[in-house]
Amino acid sequence: MQPTRERPELLEIRGLTKGFPGVLALDHVDFTLHAGEIHGLLGENGAGKSTLIKVLTGVFRRDAGTVRLDGQEITARDPADALSLGIGTVYQEVNLLPNLSVAENLFIGRQPHRFGLVRTGEMRRRAAELLSGYGLAIDVANPLGSFSVAVQQIIAIARAVDLSAKVLILDEPTASLDAQEVESLFEILKGLKARGIGIVFVTHFLDQVYAVCDRITVLRNGRLVGSKPIAELPRIELVSMMLGRELADEALHRNQRPAVTGEPLVAFKNYGRRRLIEPFDLAVRPGEVVGLAGLLGSGRTETAKLIFGVERADSGQAFVDGKPVRIATPRDAARLRFGFTPEDRKTEGIVAELSIRENIVLALQAQRGWLHQIPRGKQEEIANRFIKLLDIRTPDAEKPIGLLSGGNQQKALLARWLATEPRFLILDEPTRGIDVGAHAEIIRLIERLCEDGLALLVISSELEEIASYSDRVVVLRDRRHVRELSGAEVSADTIMTTIASH
Amino acid sequence: MIRRHLPVLITLAVFIVGYLICLAQFPSFASTRVIGNLLTDNAFLGIVAVGMTFVILSGGIDLSVGSVIAFTGVFLAVAIERYGINPYLAFVLVLGIGALFGAGMGLLIHAFQIPAFIVTLAGMFLARGLCFVLTTDSIPINAPAYGQITEIAFVMPGGGRLTFIAIVMLVTFAAGIVLAHFTRFGANVYALGGNRTSAELMGVPVGRTTIGIYMLSSLLAALAGIVFSFYTSAGYSLAATGVELDTIAAVVIGGTLLTGGYGTIIGTLVGVLIQGLIQTYITFEGTLSSWWTKIAIGALLFAFIVLQRGLSAASLRSR
The missing domain is CATH 3.40.50.300 (P-loop containing nucleotide triphosphate hydrolases)
Incomplete structure (x- = not known):
């Protein structure tokens, strides 16, 4: 031929x-x-x-x-x-x-x-x-x-x-x-x-x-x-x-946490939307990291948007703590104490002109309603706490967030949702476009959050990365959840083979 | 097919229902006199509305037309009465000035990517200001040519007069229909209103078309100004204030989408006639204040905008 x-x-x-x-x-x-x-x-x-x-x-x-x-x-x-x-x-x-x-x-x-x-x-x-x-x-x-x-x-x-x-x-x-x-x-x-x-x-x-x-x-x-x-x-x-990875790479060392058991915090049954993503089942337990892997356009971000109510599902049912809930808008999701850091930080995440403090308290303020303004002192306290906790590199909390590096913006976005004390956090490409040092820090942060009992759903194109911190990995292809990997199956090799198979 | 023409059909239905209501109350509405007057009284509005339809179809707006009408009247009065210029020469001059004025606005809108709203707002103040520079008085025009022209009329059966200025309006509409629906320029206007970026990518001459559209609008406003001066036989700086808004209302009631891209010239004619009908009804009624015209127009306009929203939402859903 x-x-x-x-x-x-x-x-x-x-x-x-x-x-x-x-x-x-x-x-x-x-x-x-x-x-x-x-x-x-x-x-x-x-x-x-x-x-x-x-x-x-x-x-x-x-x-x-x-x-x-x-x-x-x-x-x-x-x-x-x-x-x-x-x-x-x-x-x-x-x-x-x-x-x-x-x-x-x-x-x-x-x-x-x-x-x-x-x-x-x-x-x-x-x-x-x-x-x-x-x-x-x-x-x-x-x-x-x-x-x-x-x-x-x-x-x-x-x-x-x-x-x-x-x-x-x-x-x-x-x-x-x-x-x-x-x-x-x-x-x-x-x-x-x-x-x-x-x-x-x-x-x-x-x-x-x-x-x-x-x-x-x-x-x-x-x-x-x-x-x-x-x-x-x-x-x-x-x-x-x-x-960009040869299959013959050395075996991956992944974290050896014991399998998380217990009742799922959030669960989705036959959840989907026509032309966006085929109906899927998904459950995340407290203290568990579930990874979503697949090529661009495979339905990873679409899954996240559906779960967070950015898009409305037209089939299936969502459950929190085993009780059915309705998630039609991001506001509904935030009320259920979900958090979401989107893939495109610049257009869907940060408000570049506002200060770091204002960006961090944004979700918390929205949750309280605009009539109940968080007192300035409290805002500063929250901002400074997270700047310290997440090690956001900035001279002070009043700097416009647009002037920070990508990694620090990402941390501030994380802080925005952590300030609302979420129970379930969705991170879409948390390490995209940030330098290697910050990269490792974000990964450590993800692991720490998970130890604190948060349920996490993480999307990433970096297969080693996703394999290293996920308890389970859902592989997507052509807008379908094709396979769920758990335990010893979770490795960059298996993920890649699953993506490529048909 | 019916779906595509639904807005115009609805406008037409509103006109027919309105006319029947008037007819039921005042049988003389059937006379050609009333019809002749309806056309004559709204001739200048109809002529500007043709230009405005092109502007709105392209996704723009022209706020300067009322001022251009006033300027035309004042210019004609001053030129003919003070300087003794031949009226026909004055017509040609003022049409030329109008065309240049519009072309200038179109050029600014295109070259600097300034919103049409701002440019034509500036044009509105400029033209109105120029009226006062020429004169602050109301100057009557007594030239014999004016008397001759206003005398021209086609007497319809029943004694109604289809006046020269009504004929000018009808001819303008006919020309507008041909231009909009049967020429490349017309297709380009619709293309601009549909999506400016796509139109440019498809090779539509965006600059030339934009300038052409505003030139046409001001040219027709100047023509409307001439017609208006026949109607009033005077030039006055404060004439035709707010006509731009009446015109926009007529175009929108006529089924043209304010965001551009969809609409027809014939719809605008019906829109103008609906406004005229309401005005005539109120005159016949006798007891109502003429401000009721504005209230009725306002209510109709609102209804039509809501209707258009509903229609475009429905067509999106059906896809």
Whole structure:
């Protein structure tokens, strides 16, 4: 299976480099796309996939490197320019106009016209003809917004291809589609491939990668990890390329705490939400750490958001201390003494302009209601206690939290929930983007909290880390809780094999 | 198909029901005289409303139109009566000034990414201020051309007069419909109102379209000002205050979404006529204060905004 070898090189990227203040998002990345090839582009968060696409489509300027299309060196000024050069992109969030008709979306800017007037009939006829090539028989006079995301995506693809795209980039097109919609999308992709179009397919779903891709390129931390034909790349190897760890690593030493027994503090039965996460069962006991492991997009964060009431469950039941409870909003969750530190600290966690003190007392204050302001002296006492307890490095509690380092922000966020004396704490990627020293401290903190009898649910991409402090690990794949590991099974190796299996 | 035109159909139903109520109470509402007057009295409002529909469809707002109408009247009065400029030349001049004024506002909105609300608010004060620079008096216009033009009318069966200015309004609406629904410019306006970023990514000339939209709005406001001066035969600095708000109300009652992207020009015509109908009813009634017009418009506007919310929520759910 090496037909791609004979095909001409359509898109050739060499030594592509792009830096942002403080990070090198792309570091001398090479990427080659052949005509008539579906090329999977994979990597975890921050791997550089979206930066690569944005440089290709002219959203960002590259710092160094060359991009050749059909042997010609190109530099796209903006997405419209990239499209005219022959590079079309379809995003997960369809970037078309929901209020215009399907036909107008396909032909805007190039409507057939006579004497300055658009020939609507002609335009609709041509639109219907174009879409019939994709197996879509819809009324093209209806507004785009009245169709499902799947149909909108096909329309976006049809538009990009019709505008002479030689290269079609699909950025997580399947993230909001159901199985049948994915199937018909793949049929379309195979048709385009047969027409000689080169397709870059960005996704997190391994099954889909193996269903449709010819070749896979993996990025990690802005660097090229490797590029291989799909036939030469077993799943386990692909996962280890993405997560950056060889399976032959030395055995892990994990903490030797005795298994926690007793009644669960929180339990969820058949809890789920359509299109977000399949129904799952989950129980956490006091003094227990349960880890959630899986690739990006596997449903880890979705699980956390459902449990904390950020999203509302549409099936199943939640229990606290064995009694059924309703968690429809984060406020409900906080009232049950749950705490949640989100993955994206900057936008969902800290209030950057407020002081450390204000950030720490925020959840406690919200719980008491705004009419019962915590006295200033008490606020300072709480803040200073946690600054000392968690060793937050700051000259004083009045510094704006935005000026702290990532690790110290994370600790302050933890303090925010610890101040409310929670019984159950959910930590989403508590160690992301913080330096090694702070990393170890956060892990020690997690272990200490657990010894204090807190029930913890921790999400992390770092497999060794999650294996080291978790009593049990739930492995997720394609928005499903696929397996629960406990006891001796909890190891980075087993987690990885479980992620890769199917 | 019906779903897509539901807001306009509801507006039309409101107009028909309103008209039938008026007719039941005052049979003379069926006469072409009343209908002719309804069109004539609301001609200037209808003309500005066409421009405002384009602005709102694109997701913007134009607060300057009332001031531009007043400025036009004052400019015409001063030019014709004080400087003896030929009225037709004065019309051309003032239309040119209006177009330039609007293009300037559009340019500011696009080039500096300033909210249309602020730019046109500044435009509103500027145009109103310019009126007072020209004159603080109310100047009557006595040019013979004015008499001739106001005399032009098409006499309908039943004795009603379809006046020249009513015809100008109807022609403006017809032109607006063609422009909105059958040209690339029209599609671009809807595209801007749908999602500015997407429109830009799809290659819609955002800058050119924005400037065009505000130019059209001010041009039509100047045209409305000319029509208004036929109607009043005078130029007065304080004329047409608050007309921008009446216009916005007419457009929204006509089924155009205030956030842009959805609506029709024909709906705006019905919206204008509904306002005219309420006004006429109150005149016929005789005992009600004319402020009841405002109260009725306010209630209708509120009802329509709630209705639009409901409709868009329903269409999101059905997806």
